[in-house]
Amino acid sequence: MSKNKCRFRSVGGVAVSAVIGILASGATAQAAGVMEKDVLDDQATVQDVVSYGMGPHVQRYSTLKQIDRESVKRLVPAWTLSYGGEKQRGQEAQPLVHDGKIFVTASYSRVFAADARTGAELWEYNHRLPEGILPCCDVINRGAALYDNLVIFGTLDAQLVALNRDTGKVMWKQKTDDYKAGVSITMAPFIVKGGKVMVGNAGSEFGAVGWVKAYDAKTGKLTWHRPTIEGHMGYLNGKENGLTGKTNATWPGDLWKTGGGAPWNQGSYDPELNLVYFTTGNPAPWNAFKRPGDNLYTTSILAINADTGKIAWHYQTVPNDAWDYDAVAELVLFDLKKNGKVIKAGAQANKNGFFYVLDRTNGKLLSAEPFVRKVTWASGIDMKTGRPIETGNRPGDPLGEKQGKTVFSAPSFLGGKNWNPMAYSPDTGLFYIPATEWGMDIWNEPISYKKGAAYLGAGFTIKPVFDDYMGALRAFDPKTNKIVWEQKNTAPLWGGVLATAGGLVFTGTPEGYLKAFDAKTGEELWKYQTGSGIVGSPITWEQDGEQWIAVPSGWGGAVPLWGGEVAKAVKHLNQGGSLWAFKLAPTK
Amino acid sequence: MWQSSTPVIVYALFALFTGIPTVTAANLDAVKARGVLDIAVYGEFPPYSENKNGKPQGLDVAVGRALAEKLGVGAKFRLVRADESMSDDLRNNVWKGHYLGGGTADVMLHVPVDPLLAKDNEQVKILAPYHRETIAVARQAALTDVKSLVDLEEEKIGAEKLTLASDYLAVALGGRLRGSMVLFKSVSEATEALRAGAVGAVMGPLGEVEGTLGSDKAAFIVETMRLPGLRFNGWDLGVAVKSSNTELADAVARAMKALHAEGVIRRIFQDHGVTYQPPTRME
Structure with missing residues (x-):
């Protein structure tokens, strides 16, 4: 198969390779599509970024070094693309680049394609959203997957949509679930071996049950479906494929039916083990007293066989979660070199404030230490059992004596780190975590109201922990579990x-x-001021012998909607919607 | 968010995709000038409000029509979906509008009249209570000797997921009834299971239980029950109006008083086969 994918690094080399690519693909103007191999090799190839996380291990690391400690001073904007319209909020996406085109998803289920050299728009896709969708945490989207000639992304009404990358025309569309039940898709889908595209749902807030689904990326046909809550049936090629877990093992009575546990954020993939790693959200309902038991597989890291859709192992970070500590932070795959051994590991900077390192072949816990300064809900993680050592600051029984009593807990439910992905550098051996220091008051309200009716609710209010900062970019050493350096930021970090x-x-x-x-x-x-808050993820690639950087700009997401006192502190930030590209100015 | 007569849908969609301001909550003079009261009620919510054959119907719809008539204007309904909390619904439908567009209604019905809810939502006035909702249990007629919920321990008890009834069954009495609970997507699905004999009892708001049983109500025993541990036994339902629209709020309160006095509200509940319970916080 021919494909326009070369490994030249020199200025001339890229130009030559492009010509070879065109000749090899039959001398047509149509470039070859993205192949499975391109996705699996994404981290090693610098001319493109075809996957979310910049490779299946989602390390967000590039071998490019034209822009370095010295030259970065010459980094200047090359172009900017405005998304236009009035939909100026919550640009949480990571762009993709292939074959001279840049693709980025935008809020309100939109996709833009532009010339990667000039920023000139090639096409845009505006998904027609139905009335009455109620996304939990703004109208955001985190990105797309490139495969063949397709740009594949998920929508706020829970559809998976594949667009022709040259025209933006819909090639296939698949309803993954019922948006009326509160289900949406905000994560970036990703490609695994066998041409499958993987996706998970969002919507635990409405009692929807979490799932992971694998579709044929070329046709949109469902291959397998794995619910994340015990008791629910999985499917493979239309046939029953075994229950998830064992009914009523960790959920009492009928409560597993509304279990939550949506794997709403980024997944990762080990092609050698053929395991996909999904991380799951909080149980429903919020109030833990209503569902005694561990509530598997909520707030868990799941390893699922990419071919069979069966769960290979799980690790639960917060059994019977009472703080909304979704375990949805991405599991970044890396080689842990320790005591002369190389361990196939995975690392997660969890909402709950702990940095977990696991053996990704079997889920065994290797270490778990805090990466935030204030953690009150647990004093540590028991390395024998893998379970947290709780400090007793669970909110009280809503029908008990301490009805309505408030407890303070840190981190807040928006997490020591939320969805926003960290990076790992094999050069330094450090993880770079976009952390935030905040806590919350939680109380069990004797009465809350929903749909005009009373229920036993819980109230949460987020508060900053320190006077001088909330966000902190931290370099974390997974061998010593120490913070190597940090850079504080006034606002929470959300990109x-x-x-x-x-x-x-x-x-x-x-x-x-x-x-x-x-x-x-x-x-x-x-640093460079982009005119609106950055809550998206930057990428880098090489083009015509130059190293480029791109990042979306456009403030929004859960912080201004959910942030309590913190929301007030960020009220002045302007919304927006644009994509910025940078490269080095010539030396004088 | 909009489900109403065709022209309204068209206008709302047009506005959503062009950025032209949509209908927003108006004060009394603007409502009168427009000739129509824009009323938000919940969709798919029998017997209170639902779309049947393309037309909004139900108890709340009837109350809304009566209210509009008293104000001397027509009634238009938007059947909205419930968000995570009542405060979200008030923000989305009354005082701010949802960030996806669609504007706001002049009034919203089925809003609990509770000082704590009002305190959390100062952007709206919650007034004009018209009914008191309580928790009830409907059970098979053969289950005669039942004095409290505990006597139903051996039965399957249906409840709507993520509601007070399911919360209560999951938590109360040290979790004793947890194993008896069967969860349904809605009260109507639960009462359907009661009809079919799949469950022995259904717990839920009296109005919803009675209303969804409809004419079959007589075949079952429907009772409100004391719920040990709960410090309240029901909540009043009223109307929310954007706080700045004080004249409209006053007019709605006056109109509701008149509707109570004339027996209109009581009659509406009778017509829908639901036991009318006067609100405790009559203004």
Whole structure:
């Protein structure tokens, strides 16, 4: 098979390779599509970014080093693309680049394609959203997958849509679930071996049951379906494929039916083990007293066989969650070199404030230490059982004596780190975590109201923990479990991180800056104001011999909607919707 | 968010995709000038409000029509979906509008009249109570000797998921009734199971239980029950109006008083086969 994918690094080399690519594909103007191999090799190939996380291990690391500690001072905008219209909020996506085109999803279930050299728009897709959708946490979308000639993304009305990458025309559409039951898709789908596209749902807030589904990426046909809550049946090629877990093992009575546990954020993939790693959300309902038991597989890391849709192992971070500590932070796959051994590991900076390192072949816990300064709900993780050592600050029984009593807990339910992806650099061996320090008051309200009726609810209010900062970009060493450096930020950090072989770490701030830091020392080397808050994830690629950086800008997401006192502190930030591209200015 | 007569849908969609301001909550003079009261009620919510054959119907719809008539204007309904909390619904439908567009209604019905809810939502006034909702249990007629919920321990008890009834069955009495609970998507699905004999009892708001049993009500025993541990036994339902629209709020309160005095509200409940319970916080 021919494909326009070459490994030249020199300026001339890229130009030549492009010509070869065209000749090899039959001398037509039509470039070859993205192949499975391109997706699996995404991290190693610098001319494109075809997957969310920049490779199946989702390390968000690039071997490019033209932009380094010195040259970064010359980094300047090359172009900017406005998404237009009035839909100026919550641009949480990561762009993709292939064959001279850049693709980015935008809020309100939109996709834009532009010339990656000029930023000139090629097409846009505006998904027609039905009336009455109620997404939990803004109208955001986190990104797409490229495969063959398709751009595949999920919508707020729970559809999976595949667009022709040259025209933006719909090639196939698949309803994954009922949006009226509160289900939506906000995560970026991703490609695994066998041409399958993987996706998980959002919507635990409405009692929807979490699931992971695998579709044939070319046709949109469902291959398998794995619910994340025990007692629910899985399916493979239309046939029953075994229950998830064992009914009523960790859920009493009928409560597993509304279990929650949506795997709403990023997944990762180990092609050698052929395991996909999905991380699941909180149980429903929120109030833990209503569902005694561990409530599997909510707030868990799940390893699922990519071919069979069967759960290979699980690790639950918070049994019987009472704090809304979704375990949905991504599991980043990396080689842990310790005591002369190399362990196939996975790392997660969890909402609950602990940094977990697991053996990704079997789910065994290797370490779990805090990456935030204030953790009150647990004093540590028992390394024998893998369970948290709770400090007793669960909210009280809503019908008990302490009815309505308030407890303070840190981190807040928006997490020491939320959905926004961290980066890992194999050069430094450090993880770069977009962390936030905040806590919350939780109380069991004797009466709350929903749909005009009373119920036993719980109230949450988020509060900052420190006076001088909330966000903190932290370099974390997975071998020593120590914070190596940190850079504080006034507002919570809500965007993704990128690490490069140039010794740099990039991330954006809600205040609007894209910033570059020294990967070893944390020194801030460069920043640029993009005009609106950055809550998206930056990427880098090589084009015509130059290293480029791109990042979406557009404030929004859960913080202004849910942030309590914190929401007031970020009220002044302007919304927006644009994609920025940067490269080095020529030397004088 | 909109489900109403065709022209309204068309206008709302048009506005949504062009950025032209949609209908927003108006004060009394603007409502009168428009000639129509824009009323938000919940969709798929029998017997209170639902779309039947393309027309809004139900108890709340009838109350809304009566209210509009008293104000001397027509009634238009938006059948909305419930968000995570009542405060979300008030924000989405009365004082701010949802960020997906669609504007706001002049009034919203089926809003609990509770000082705590009002305190959390100062952008609206919650007034004009018209009914008191309580928790009831409907059971098979053969289950005669039942003095409290505990006597139903051996039975399957149906309840709508994520409601007070399912909360209560899951938590109360040390979780004793947890194993008896069968969850349904809605009260109507639960009462359907009662009809079919699949469950021995259904727990839920009296109005919803009675209303969804309809003419079959007589075949079952329907009773409100004391719920040990709960410090309340029901909640009043009223109307929310955007706080700044004080004249409309006053007019709605006056109109509701008149409708009570004339027996209109009581009659509406009778017509729908639901036991009328006067609100405790009559203004």
